[in-house]
Amino acid sequence: MTALRPHARLALLALVGLAAALPAEAQRRFEIHSRGMLHETVFNTGEIGRAYHQGGGGNATDVPMMEWPGNSAVTVDDINYDGKHYTNGGGVYISAQLPDSTERVHALSGGVGASQPDVTVGRWSYPLTITRTENYPVLDDGSLNPSYDPNEAEEIITSSWATPVGITVTRTSRAWSYPDYDDLIVYEYEFEYTGDRDGDTIPDTDQPITDVTIAFAYGLAPNLFGNLRTYGAWTDDEYQDNDQRGRFDPLRFLNYTYHQTGLPDPVYYDEWGRTGQNGGGLNAPGTPGYIMLHFDTEHLATQDSGTLADVAQGDSAIVWTQEYGGGVKIKQPWFIRQETSNMRASKLEAYLRVDTRKNAPLREGSVIPPEQGEESDIYQHFLDYWVGAGRYNFRQTRWATGRITVFGPYRFEIGETARFALAEVIGFGAVRQEQAYLPPGERTSPEQDDYLVDWGGSCGEDCGEDGSRGFFPIASYADTVRYGGNPVFPSIFPYGPGTDEGTVIKRHGSPYLSEYALPDYVNSDVVTIREVADKAYEAYTGEAFSAPEYNRPELNPEAGVYELPIPVPAPALNVASDERAQNVLYWSNAVESFSAPRLQGQFDHYRVSRSTHPAGPWETIAEVRPDDASFVHNGEYSFVPDGDYVVLDPEPTVGETFYYSIVSVDENGRTSGRTNVTEFETQLGAVAQLGDVHVVPNPFVVSSGFGGASDSSLRIGFYGLPARATIRIYSFAGQLVETIEHDSPTYSVAYLQETRNNQRLASGVYFYVVTTPEGESTQGKFVIIR
Numbered sequence: 001m002t003a004l005r006p007h008a009r010l011a012l013l014a015l016v017g018l019a020a021a022l023p024a025e026a027q028r029r030f031e032i033h034s035r036g037m038l039h040e041t042v043f044n045t046g047e048i049g050r051a052y053h054q055g056g057g058g059n060a061t062d063v064p065m066m067e068w069p070g071n072s073a074v075t076v077d078d079i080n081y082d083g084k085h086y087t088n089g090g091g092v093y094i095s096a097q098l099p100d101s102t103e104r105v106h107a108l109s110g111g112v113g114a115s116q117p118d119v120t121v122g123r124w125s126y127p128l129t130i131t132r133t134e135n136y137p138v139l140d141d142g143s144l145n146p147s148y149d150p151n152e153a154e155e156i157i158t159s160s161w162a163t164p165v166g167i168t169v170t171r172t173s174r175a176w177s178y179p180d181y182d183d184l185i186v187y188e189y190e191f192e193y194t195g196d197r198d199g200d201t202i203p204d205t206d207q208p209i210t211d212v213t214i215a216f217a218y219g220l221a222p223n224l225f226g227n228l229r230t231y232g233a234w235t236d237d238e239y240q241d242n243d244q245r246g247r248f249d250p251l252r253f254l255n256y257t258y259h260q261t262g263l264p265d266p267v268y269y270d271e272w273g274r275t276g277q278n279g280g281g282l283n284a285p286g287t288p289g290y291i292m293l294h295f296d297t298e299h300l301a302t303q304d305s306g307t308l309a310d311v312a313q314g315d316s317a318i319v320w321t322q323e324y325g326g327g328v329k330i331k332q333p334w335f336i337r338q339e340t341s342n343m344r345a346s347k348l349e350a351y352l353r354v355d356t357r358k359n360a361p362l363r364e365g366s367v368i369p370p371e372q373g374e375e376s377d378i379y380q381h382f383l384d385y386w387v388g389a390g391r392y393n394f395r396q397t398r399w400a401t402g403r404i405t406v407f408g409p410y411r412f413e414i415g416e417t418a419r420f421a422l423a424e425v426i427g428f429g430a431v432r433q434e435q436a437y438l439p440p441g442e443r444t445s446p447e448q449d450d451y452l453v454d455w456g457g458s459c460g461e462d463c464g465e466d467g468s469r470g471f472f473p474i475a476s477y478a479d480t481v482r483y484g485g486n487p488v489f490p491s492i493f494p495y496g497p498g499t500d501e502g503t504v505i506k507r508h509g510s511p512y513l514s515e516y517a518l519p520d521y522v523n524s525d526v527v528t529i530r531e532v533a534d535k536a537y538e539a540y541t542g543e544a545f546s547a548p549e550y551n552r553p554e555l556n557p558e559a560g561v562y563e564l565p566i567p568v569p570a571p572a573l574n575v576a577s578d579e580r581a582q583n584v585l586y587w588s589n590a591v592e593s594f595s596a597p598r599l600q601g602q603f604d605h606y607r608v609s610r611s612t613h614p615a616g617p618w619e620t621i622a623e624v625r626p627d628d629a630s631f632v633h634n635g636e637y638s639f640v641p642d643g644d645y646v647v648l649d650p651e652p653t654v655g656e657t658f659y660y661s662i663v664s665v666d667e668n669g670r671t672s673g674r675t676n677v678t679e680f681e682t683q684l685g686a687v688a689q690l691g692d693v694h695v696v697p698n699p700f701v702v703s704s705g706f707g708g709a710s711d712s713s714l715r716i717g718f719y720g721l722p723a724r725a726t727i728r729i730y731s732f733a734g735q736l737v738e739t740i741e742h743d744s745p746t747y748s749v750a751y752l753q754e755t756r757n758n759q760r761l762a763s764g765v766y767f768y769v770v771t772t773p774e775g776e777s778t779q780g781k782f783v784i785i786r
Helices: 016-021 117-124 224-231 269-275 309-313 345-351 377-386 394-399 529-541
Strands: 030-033 040-043 074-076 079-081 087-097 104-110 126-134 155-162 167-175 184-193 209-220 244-249 254-259 286-294 335-339 402-412 417-428 453-456 471-473 480-484 505-509 574-577 583-587 603-611 619-624 645-649 657-666 678-681 694-696 716-719 724-731 736-743 748-751 764-771 777-785
Touching: 030 126, 030 155, 040 126, 040 155, 040 167, 079 224, 087 167, 104 117, 104 345, 117 126, 184 529, 209 254, 209 286, 209 345, 209 417, 244 335, 244 394, 254 402, 254 529, 286 529, 335 345, 335 394, 345 402, 394 453, 402 417, 417 529, 583 657, 603 645, 619 645, 694 777, 724 748, 736 748
Parallel strands: none
Antiparallel strands: 030 040, 074 079, 087 104, 087 209, 126 155, 155 167, 167 184, 184 417, 209 402, 244 254, 244 453, 254 286, 286 417, 335 402, 453 471, 480 505, 574 583, 583 645, 603 619, 603 657, 657 678, 694 716, 716 748, 724 736, 724 764, 764 777
16 A cells, blocks of 8 residues: 655755765755645755756656646556656746955756756755655544644745855745645745855855845746657757747736647547546646745845946836835846746856846837726736836747746845745636636626736747737637737737738637536636636735736735635545455544634545546545444454444455545535545455465566566565564575565565665575564565576
8 A cells, every 4th residue: 555645755865976075964855745736846956846957858757847736647558658747947046246256156046957966066056954844634643633733834845055146045835735725836935145155054255245136937838748748759849849838927927838729639639538537638738837926125226226237227217116115226027038948057147147138128118008908907007017127028928938037136234134935836727718808899707807818928929920019818728719810900819800811820729628627636616827826825925816906026925824724634544455355445533523723614524536547537436424334444354443434445356556535525515635645456355364475476587576566577475464474585595685564454565676785686595484473473485587
């Protein structure tokens, strides 16, 4: 039995040479968020996912990289796919003018095309610490967690690293299993100017640091699985040149991307659409992005502080503003851009300068407003908030793999700290069918409002758009929107009549949701990326977001509030097989007495489900209510505590693997997260008393094995075991090779032929001795032939 928390609590050591050069506490390590539906890897070097990767080596991954849904690896037609990963790398950048140098110094911690672990560490960051805190309401033994904090996330990972600019970064990331909040991860950053430039925690200077820029970057791409199914590769040549579309929602400060068709499966579109297998017929329906939740304004350099930005901006009234207080400061963000997959260091370093500016500031009239006119809410927001800030390069929409948002310039004295926050968010598409944009005269619903347009996402340079447009309607996976048409057509929504012969027409969107249902990993009414972003805003600020109001990160709290509505948690699940090879699912009733502030409803019943894949689709095999005595254990199974609930699944056969889970359902029909997904291979139950124990296969030949897992070619099994036993394996010479502690109500246990020193067993004869706590014993031998 395996509870699916993939990769959890793993630690990745750096390359051998690096590991030897750094002390143990300063090695490059990672932890993985796997509590919700969105799984992500974070490093103590600043990287997110992994170092930005654009080449053919990116066609595989052994860690989650904005994986949605989690546990999505799958085998189709004997081809193994690593799953639905939506980023090819991310991280944080810092650039500064040091007090004792004429050269700018950069700390490009993740998200850089040329970076590798040995380059990132030591040049751009110095790993310090990484810790993981579990705050789930239920402990592994099924009891309620007495230390559960309802005002914190269920999974918290804190990492820190020093940088060559003397700023030490601490990042705290948070994830939840709550179905309304499980498609997001919130990141809070603290940038403290410690003066430590080499990671030894000792200040190397006590002088101020100036002209600092702080940037957040992601490579966002249609997912790995979808691209491999359609194009056979996940490189810049595929996701950059084949209908990748980047957008920016100025109301939410949301930078995101989508694949214009969702990459329908080339073989199984209809079959997967009908059955929900592999998440349905669209292989890249996820719309990934990040929403800014807070940025620092206190430490922004003022116009009279001698910042190099004076050179780039001159006396422009739209750039220098007193909006932030404390003197005249530059309107933020300094720089915002969608970029190609070529996020090489030399390009990024130029973007982080403050004496030049790649993208000019946005000016009134440089982008045509929505056709509602200058009185529309979105245009007024555009004027009030974005004029003077960094201009979004919407015409390069199809190149939009890389994303960079830069803030600054800042000035820090020793000991000062600036705080930032953002959230990774991902949803099924960008808008729902009923929210699809319509011109004012065609609207039938108040939801069809003018804020359902945003910057970019059309066809940009592909259609020869003249550069004066900026706002475009948002395509959905329920209908299509046409872009292109006649470039001189007066409407900014060029899907109307009157197109010229030969004009390029691009259709974005898909009719998928008009034919098939949402996949069941979309497990609440929070569906699209906008709805997920709104929940991230709510989780962080404690306030609901409602357009056409807009997100003002600089006015949001410096630290998250996290007073979320709380569902009844799922119980801890156990699975075993009985003597008739029926799978026995059992769990305690502890969650029925769970209470917490903001509880969404009282417990009502359990829903027990089975699947052939950890990401679903899920088949309900039982609904269990507290008053149903037929599911309460009555002593039939020695391994099930009295009073626990028991559900039998007699359908699987010996050697067959299924996934099981239980969700708690409250009186209002709201469910817990699917936190207890458990993989189980059906076996016979344990013997009541130790007798003969047999090894299968015996002899073991290299290509043989048992079971259905990927390591089956190495597995041998010990059969005829009681619930508890110790197996000791000896070489022909009598040397102890391995000790196996069997503590499970199953008839057998698998052994992967490794010694205590993690070496593979050589060919030869081996002996085994099986003993029980009661003093019983038996012995035998087996043969390995390689």
